[in-house]
C-alpha cells in the first residue's frame with residue numbers, strides 16, 4: 001500500500017491550489033471531481049511540473065451513493081492508502097430558497113454534507129490505524145451565521161463545521177487529526193469573483209486567494225489545529241459576531257447578500 005492525499009473538488013479554484021501545494025511537498029495524489037476530462041487535464045498539468053509524484057485521477061459524483069461505493073472499491077483495488085483527505089468539493093448556491101428547484105435544494109445537502117460525511121467515514125474506516133491520518137474539511141465563515149438569500153449553503157456549512165469539530169475531538173487520541181477551515185470569500189470561479197466584487201470594500205478586505213487558503217489550511221493541519229479562519233479581519237468579524245443575537249446577525253448578513261445579489265440579478 002502506498003500513501004496518497006485524496007482531494008475532492010480538485011478541479012475547482014481552491015481544489016487546484018490544494019493539489020499544487022500538496023504536489024510541491026511531494027504527496028502522491030488522488031484527484032476527484034465530476035468531470036473525468038478535467039481531472040485528466042489537471043493530472044497532466046501537475047505532472048508536467050512535478051513529474052516524480054503519482055497522480056490518480058478518478059471522477060466521483062459526491063451526490064451519488066453508487067458513485068461513492070464504486071470510487072472506494074477502485075481505491076482499494078489500486079492498493080491506495082489515503083493518509084490525507086482534503087474535503088474541498090462544495091456547491092455554492094445563492095438566491096432565495098423558494099426560487100431553487102427541488103433538485104438543487106437537495107443537491108447542495110447531498111454534495112456538501114452527505115457526500116463529504118460519507119467520504120470521511122470511508123477513509124477513516126479504511127485507514128491503517130498505526131499511521132496518522134490527516135483530514136482538512138473546507139467549511140466557510142458562512143457556517144457561523146444563518147444567511148437569508150443563501151440559506152441552504154450557509155446551513156450545510158454550519159452542519160459540516162459542527163460535525164467535523166465534534167469528530168476531531170472523538171478521534172484525537174486515535175491518530176486522526178481533523179482540521180476545519182472556514183474562509184470568507186475566495187477568488188475562485190468567475191461567479192465568486194463577481195460576488196466578492198459586488199460586496200465592495202467588505203468583500204475586498206475579507207477575501208483571500210485560493211493559494212493563501214490552501215497554504216493556511218495545510219499549515220494548520222500540520223499543527224493539528226481543529227478549526228481555523230484565514231485572515232485576521234475574518235477572525236475579528238467572527239469574534240465580534242458573538243455579541244449580537246442570532247436574529248440581528250442573520251438580518252445583517254441577509255441585507256449584505258441581497259444587495260450583492262441584486263447587483264448580479266440573482267433572485
Ligand SMILES: NC(=O)c1ccc[n+]([C@@H]2O[C@H](COP(=O)([O-])OP(=O)(O)OC[C@H]3O[C@@H](n4cnc5c(N)ncnc54)[C@H](OP(=O)(O)O)[C@@H]3O)[C@@H](O)[C@H]2O)c1
Nearest residue numbers: 009011012013014033034035061062089090140185186188
Ligand atoms: N469561493 C469562495 O468564496 C468560498 C468561500 C468559502 C468556502 N468555500 C468552499 O471552498 C470549497 C471550494 O470552493 P471553490 O470556490 O473552489 O469551488 P469551485 O471552483 O466551484 O469548485 C468546486 C469543485 O467541487 C466539485 N464538485 C461540484 N459538485 C460536485 C459533486 N456533485 N461531486 C463531486 N465534486 C463536485 C467541482 O468539480 P466538477 O467541476 O468536476 O463538478 C469542482 O472541482 C467549497 O467547499 C466551498 O464551499 C468557497
